[in-house]
Amino acid sequence: MHDDYYRYKKLRAAIVGASGYAGTELLRLLLDHPEVKVTALYVSEQSVDAGKQIDEIDGRLCGRTDLKLQPLSDPEAAAENIEIVFLATEHEVSARLAPVFLEKCVKVFDLSGAFRLADPKLYPKHYGFEHAHPELLEDAVYALPEYVDEARLREANLISLPGCYPTASQLALRPLIDAGLLDLSMPPVIDAVSGVSGAGRKAKLSNAFCEVSLSAYGIFTHRHRPEIEEHLGGVPVIFNPHLGAFKRGILATITAKLAPGADEEAIERVYERAYTEHAFVRVRQGLPKLDDVVNQPYCDIGFKVSDTGYIVIVSAIDNLLKGAASQAVQAMNMRLELPEDTGFSV
């Protein structure tokens, strides 16, 4: 299935944090990529997973690769033989590792929050640590593929991937805000439910099967709120994240006030225009349901308009794909000047 015919000319990539849920999805996607080949899988030095076969972590990968999980004991050495690295690591770890790979001219695709906010002062508040490399924040390109400045992306070496909730939220709101169709005197209310994989592959009581039950968390304090607000151009939002008792996916239901004159037709036109050139955003006739996008690289968007001047938009993604791994591959494709859907078989 994985043709190695062209192996000699494929770009080599490493995944750091390869035992996490986004890490294994990255590997799965890249095993089918025609231009990029994963050559190393890293976990932290202390990880109990170091030395394991990847299919001990994710049984779906049995028989698909011989790569083992290695401890990342010498990042400089790891950087030697690769052109690309994916950091599917904790925020603080990404902040420390990125410059090591950049120094060796490795293109860095960071799936953490380490480079998503422009202002270093926000890190202690929202992420709980002092940013180790604030000087890099300026150079990092925030690559929401449908909205990134492609010219800038093509020259970037530090690519910061959006968070999962911010992806679902921005893809729903950006077209309307850009077109002036919303009355922002009422902050858009983003209610979103995420599967448990969003909390990572960790032995925590709050992740335990019997403890998980539909619930709100991080109300007014979740770190994805400032990310959403910054990348919507400074629009305040109310962000109500929830944990749902399912494994994968995010469904965001967004309520906003329409600007005078904004009607269904105008909204539809604006969405169509925004995404017609993009493979992975689908504007739906009705409202998407979660299963439409689980295990899929898509963001599905639908909406309803009231006769009292409000809109409700529903946006659905797989948090591990369009909210993480497939978005990273999509951004990588664009960085490499390939069609954004290269290597995806859906």
Next chain:
Amino acid sequence: MHDDYYRYKKLRAAIVGASGYAGTELLRLLLDHPEVKVTALYVSEQSVDAGKQIDEIDGRLCGRTDLKLQPLSDPEAAAENIEIVFLATEHEVSARLAPVFLEKCVKVFDLSGAFRLADPKLYPKHYGFEHAHPELLEDAVYALPEYVDEARLREANLISLPGCYPTASQLALRPLIDAGLLDLSMPPVIDAVSGVSGAGRKAKLSNAFCEVSLSAYGIFTHRHRPEIEEHLGGVPVIFNPHLGAFKRGILATITAKLAPGADEEAIERVYERAYTEHAFVRVRQGLPKLDDVVNQPYCDIGFKVSDTGYIVIVSAIDNLLKGAASQAVQAMNMRLELPEDTGFSV
């Protein structure tokens, strides 16, 4: 387990629609009630369940009663030997049946929407039928137990039980609205997720196990919106109902704008005051999760306040209990001048 010592003086009750999810919960609750005894279980004449033992419908009830499901072929006769009837029936059926029982001086507890709205003209629009007995709408008492006028309830013979979403919504919003703590220039945004039992015990493709997936529905059109608005005293709300892939429970996340001066302390005081005398609303320190209330007669309420003047309230109920069956028993207790928690063992 069910002491029949006092049977001779128990009031006799029938359940119409006894094979539905609310019907079997009603039966389960009343099997333990010290003052009321279920003496008949009815289904519609055409029902395939007519003649069945109740444990063929709900295995939990095996061995707990000998009552069989009977077709309700002669409602007048059915009304003869009972003092109380619960209508867990379709809206239109309730509208037709209520006067038959009322005529025979049977107290009617209606779990459908047939008597929830004051204006008969709303029925064609929101329920899809012309109300057969609009003259009864005025007499019906809408019995949200924590807010009903008890004096009026004690004289009522037609008691209309609130819908599931309206229960969760009103219990969260009423105290704050009554105390003037909300700025209603922004309509409260009610995002709620319900388990599939809310759709009833029916063979419909949309209820099929593999078809259910987290999704929004009825945006701007759900019939519970006018009910909520009417019983909040005419406050417009935005109501975003969702179906979740679980069996029971509703979690409602409500975003509202605070009136100037409304702070956490004032809000807490208002909630405490509202529910301190009531057994089945629990004001929580943090935010409730769904499992806290599933299989429980409680509505749990928690909230968070932002420093920008907004509040998010989370309200959780079991849609079949506080959203239907246990609420009906609670209202019945109050009607019978018993403590509202009579017969509940939690």
Next chain:
Amino acid sequence: MHDDYYRYKKLRAAIVGASGYAGTELLRLLLDHPEVKVTALYVSEQSVDAGKQIDEIDGRLCGRTDLKLQPLSDPEAAAENIEIVFLATEHEVSARLAPVFLEKCVKVFDLSGAFRLADPKLYPKHYGFEHAHPELLEDAVYALPEYVDEARLREANLISLPGCYPTASQLALRPLIDAGLLDLSMPPVIDAVSGVSGAGRKAKLSNAFCEVSLSAYGIFTHRHRPEIEEHLGGVPVIFNPHLGAFKRGILATITAKLAPGADEEAIERVYERAYTEHAFVRVRQGLPKLDDVVNQPYCDIGFKVSDTGYIVIVSAIDNLLKGAASQAVQAMNMRLELPEDTGFSV
């Protein structure tokens, strides 16, 4: 709801391991018990839960008790003011604690495996520790309520409750084996699926929501196999336990060979006779499904017979109730010479 009128004459009970899943179920059941009152809730000294309100652990219990979780720092002192203790603790902890309470004439109901096997030499092999008090194994009464010697139980002070799988298995097999209806030359094959709560309330990766997926485990090595075999009177079985992606319940499907002449009628008669006097075993017409018993104190049993001489028995329990907490209360009732269903409202 919890009448304290008779409090002065209730027996006092403590629960050790009260923050675990069986612990909170025990508390929930005993809050409604007319003769026993829980007066203390203990966790281990190192537990992060020490000092917490119980509703921080299990939100269902909010408002139902003021008892806090205390560290069990001085078991002797804890034994002073109680007549009954439930040990919902790790096997090794139970083995150490039981004699402390016994010394103070406290009746000990142990939900662990510490006293289930007669032979102390089996503990290192199956439980991984050397039994601290092998001398007690002889005195401990193994209290499967439907099969225990009641005279012996009424004099016992150390009552060992069966494991969850052994409960489902024995209740299905004992009547047939006792009546000689099985051909035991083929070992009965017990395939059982348990909800995740069976693994306890722990932060373990294998319990994490996204890691759980239907799977077999402990094939040929599970410690409940020797327990089943011993209490079936030395009958070898093949025991195939599985973990299922649900919270509560066990469904056991048991295949066995019939002895010559054993037919459906004989089997039905034997089951009827075995359980007609017992409140919590229900012999069903068809085969039970899991939801029939979840949150219920019952074991439901159904069976099918082939025309080739085999029987398949399906046995269902809630692992936390009939497999743990409600069974302990049932055994306690019998020990106290109360009807076995005292305090249960189902």
Next chain:
Amino acid sequence: MHDDYYRYKKLRAAIVGASGYAGTELLRLLLDHPEVKVTALYVSEQSVDAGKQIDEIDGRLCGRTDLKLQPLSDPEAAAENIEIVFLATEHEVSARLAPVFLEKCVKVFDLSGAFRLADPKLYPKHYGFEHAHPELLEDAVYALPEYVDEARLREANLISLPGCYPTASQLALRPLIDAGLLDLSMPPVIDAVSGVSGAGRKAKLSNAFCEVSLSAYGIFTHRHRPEIEEHLGGVPVIFNPHLGAFKRGILATITAKLAPGADEEAIERVYERAYTEHAFVRVRQGLPKLDDVVNQPYCDIGFKVSDTGYIVIVSAIDNLLKGAASQAVQAMNMRLELPEDTGFSV
């Protein structure tokens, strides 16, 4: 994503029963196939789905094809412009349709049970209908890809695909039986749990979300038992199917008695030999869990051996893929003399 460059030389295929769960999976797989192109999607004439876009049925397919669901009103005409047809239809419908397509020299891949049993007399008993074309049973090739006679398959025009349970069961048992490693005096006991999609996309109460709960069904009577027994060469088995509360996948746990001398090493060798040349059976070190194969075309197999002479084999598949759609594509590839994994990207 789906390159149509080679469209002109692709074989044309139709899917009958395209709105069912196997039907949409077939379409998803074939959209990526390099040699075959789906040119028509049919549903029955009475189907409410006739005329719909496929993404109204399965949202995952939004944007992937313009094909609409057509009523199959004229099968002869439908057969005109295709080389291949997949019948994902009811058993009786397949029995009637197959000869229509065969007459037009269309290769028929039937996913129903219509051609799985050699003896027409078994159809009334196990399938509830008299076979309309018993003369075809002889010609039909039962294509379990890993065991089919490839020479015969390459000449076949009527290819019958195995059932889902029989696939999981045979792949686990065939190597051991063929090698004489089992003592068949004890019938292998096959306990299997299937996701609800196995019951098809239908509005039935037994499929309703709230009705589904882990349960056994079809004990001693399921129609897959005679299929398993026939294709194992006449070996009697005990087959205990279960419905689980999940959407996709089958986990089969099989208990069998080992022949004298059969040890772990011999078993491992036999499995290795059986599947080393096959892409879609993976012999695992440990035991597979269900999620390892969901959405995957694999059958994963693991086993444990006791020191008392028994073996427990666990076999896992996705019932809609290796149990239906991907197996059909795999068989089609072999029929077309392509590598069996052509068009699979995993």
